[in-house]
Amino acid sequence: MAWPRDCxxxxxxxxxxxxxxxxxxxxxxxxxxxxxxxxxxWTVIQRNRQDTDITxxxxxxxxxxxxGNVHTEFWLGTEYIHQITRQKIYQVRFVIWDAAxxxxxxxxxxxxxxDESQGYRLRLGAHSGTAEDAMDSDNPRKVHNNMKxxxxxxxxxxxxxxxxxxxxxxxKDCSEIPRGSHxxxxxxxxKGLHHLVVYCxxxxxxxxWTVIQRNQRDTPVTxxxxxxxxxxxxGNVRTEYWLGTEYIHQIAKQKVYQVRFVIQDSAxxxxxxxxxxxxxxDESQGYRLRLGxxxxxxxxxxxxxxxxxxxxNMKxxxxxxxxxxxxxxxxxSYEGGWWYSSCYSVRLNFKGGMTWGNLCKGNxxxxxxxxxxxxx
Numbered sequence: 001m002a003w004p005r006d007c008x009x010x011x012x013x014x015x016x017x018x019x020x021x022x023x024x025x026x027x028x029x030x031x032x033x034x035x036x037x038x039x040x041x042w043t044v045i046q047r048n049r050q051d052t053d054i055t056x057x058x059x060x061x062x063x064x065x066x067x068g069n070v071h072t073e074f075w076l077g078t079e080y081i082h083q084i085t086r087q088k089i090y091q092v093r094f095v096i097w098d099a100a101x102x103x104x105x106x107x108x109x110x111x112x113x114x115d116e117s118q119g120y121r122l123r124l125g126a127h128s129g130t131a132e133d134a135m136d137s138d139n140p141r142k143v144h145n146n147m148k149x150x151x152x153x154x155x156x157x158x159x160x161x162x163x164x165x166x167x168x169x170x171x172k173d174c175s176e177i178p179r180g181s182h183x184x185x186x187x188x189x190x191k192g193l194h195h196l197v198v199y200c201x202x203x204x205x206x207x208x209w210t211v212i213q214r215n216q217r218d219t220p221v222t223x224x225x226x227x228x229x230x231x232x233x234x235g236n237v238r239t240e241y242w243l244g245t246e247y248i249h250q251i252a253k254q255k256v257y258q259v260r261f262v263i264q265d266s267a268x269x270x271x272x273x274x275x276x277x278x279x280x281x282d283e284s285q286g287y288r289l290r291l292g293x294x295x296x297x298x299x300x301x302x303x304x305x306x307x308x309x310x311x312x313n314m315k316x317x318x319x320x321x322x323x324x325x326x327x328x329x330x331x332x333s334y335e336g337g338w339w340y341s342s343c344y345s346v347r348l349n350f351k352g353g354m355t356w357g358n359l360c361k362g363n364x365x366x367x368x369x370x371x372x373x374x375x376x
Contacts, residue, residue, distance in 0.1 A: 006084055007033035008041035018070055023083045032070050042093065043084060045076040051185045055195065057170065060154040064116070078120045078149055082113040092124070096131050099182045104131035119148030119156045173251055174200035175208035175372045183207075185237055190250045199237050201370055209260065209370035210251060212243040215348055216366045223336035223349045227321040230337040231283070242337075242349065245287045245316055248371075249280040255373045259291070261348075262368040263298050265360040271298035273356075278371055286315030286323045289339040301345045301357030309345035311338070 003022035004010050010019055016035045021043070022028040034042040048054070052073040068074030084090075092111035096104050110125025124145040127133035136145040140158065148156035155162040170189035171177055177186055183202045188210070189195050201209040215221070219240040235241025251257075259278035263271050277292025291312040294300035303312040307325065315323035318337040322329040326342035334340075336349035347355040354364035 003028050005087055006041075007031065007035065007043040010035060010041070021084075023080070024087050026080070026083045029076075029080055030070055031076065032074075043076075045081050045084075046074070048073050050181070052187070055170075057152055057165075060151040063149070063151050078113065079116065082115055082120060085112040086115075093129075094131065094135070099180060105129045106131040106133065106135070108135065113149075121146065121148045170195060172254055173208075173372065174198065174202070174210040177202065177208065179207065181207075188251075190247070191254050193247070193250045196243075196247055197237055198243065201368075204260075204370070208372045210243075210372060211368065211370050212248050212251075213241070213348065213367065213369040215240050215350070215354065217353050217364070219351055221351065223351050224319055224331075225337060227318045227337075230316070230318050245280065245337075246283065249282055249287060252279045252371060253282075257371050258374045260368075260370045261296075261298065261302070261356070262370070263354075263356045263359060263364055264366040265356075266363040266365065268365065271356075271359060272296045273298040273300065273302065275302065276374060280316075288313065288315045298359050299357045301359070304345060308342045310341040311344070311346055314339040314341050 003020055005023050006021055007019065010033050014035055016033060018030060019033045020028050021031055032044040032047070034040070034044055048056070054068050054073045058067060063075060064077060064079045066075050066077030066080060090111045092108050094106040096106070098104065106127060106129040108124040108127055110123065112123045114121040114123070122145060124135055127136065137143045150156045150162065150164040152162065152165040155164065157163045170187055172190050173188055174186065177200050181202050183200060186198060186200045187195050188198055199211040199214070201207065201211055221235045221240045225234060230242060231244060231246045233242050233244030233247060257278045259275050261273040263273070265271065273294060273296040275291040275294055277290065279290045281288040281290070289312060291302055294303065304310050316337060317323045317329065317331040317340050319329065319332040322331070324330045324340035324342060326340065330340035330343035331337050334343060334347055335351065336347065338344065338347065338349050344355070345357050348367040348369070353362045354367055355361050356364055
């Protein structure tokens with residue numbers, strides 16, 4: 001018995017799931033078939049999520065033959081989509097979940113891709129549905145219908161630059177996440193670095209903050225870690241964690257950054273300390289901290305005229321690498337890596353009650369450190 005040519009030929013009453021199809025003139029391919037409800041028989045050609053692990057900034061050949069996991073996020077392949085849609089007259093449905101988890105759809109009553117010699121040009125029919133017609137437009141800069149397919153290594157758009165290279169890449173930090181996005185876990189790729197999973201705070205002060213540290217007094221995380229562990233980060237990005245001194249350095253060297261420390265005191269009051277400049281020097285310089293001017297409600301506990309309590313301009317220390325100005329190792333004695341002098345007025349990387357200057361000495365309940373590009 002021959003394989004079905006697409007999911008519309010999968011037997012009635014079959015469940016949604018992974019099937020093998022064989023379009024006319026093509027070898028068998030594995031696809032996901034959406035078979036639920038009366039409107040069944042859909043062949044899924046793309047699936048994506050905001051917190052996906054997939055790298056979508058791929059090459060022409062990778063897009064041509066597909067990538068990802070057909071059970072989760074994937075691209076079926078431009079060549080396979082072309083081969084399927086040349087068999088019959090097809091329609092297409094785009095299903096979108098917005099930031100409030102409302103599902104909407106956009107239907108086009110005709111759908112096809114031209115062959116590779118024609119640049120896999122997209123052809124769409126008339127629109128209907130609950131999502132706006134975002135694929136077709138009277139504005140030639142925003143139209144997708146009748147356009148050729150572009151990738152980072154094959155530019156077939158009508159822009160003077162390469163849209164696929166410019167917009168197919170991951171954001172370099174959380175400030176490049178689109179406005180209106182919800183707070184949560186995202187993938188970023190700082191310049192010259194591999195992908196990183198980070199938490200983006202999108203609700204505080206216009207959003208766009210990359211969270212580099214989060215801690216709670218009753219955390220299960222052990223903050224008395226080694227230099228290498230602090231360098232590459234630890235913990236759970238959804239709860240308590242340290243992003244990694246190397247990654248913090250790599251992010252903060254891209255632009256001019258600011259930092260916000262958010263502290264919850266013993267009375268459950270949240271206070272903040274902003275510094276209008278923030279950077280961490282590279283490892284050869286001991287990941288030295290550089291801060292700008294202070295503003296906020298928590299008190300300036302990071303800079304001080306007292307050299308024993310200074311954190312600004314200090315190198316980072318851990319239990320196995322002592323770079324403080326004290327006769328002993330502050331990180332070892334106080335059970336957590338930090339920018340110590342001799343020794344501290346701030347202790348946030350600690351399992352137990354934290355300290356922020358005079359605000360809460362050993363009984364702070366939680367901390368959050370966020371960075372984003374400075375607003376000037």
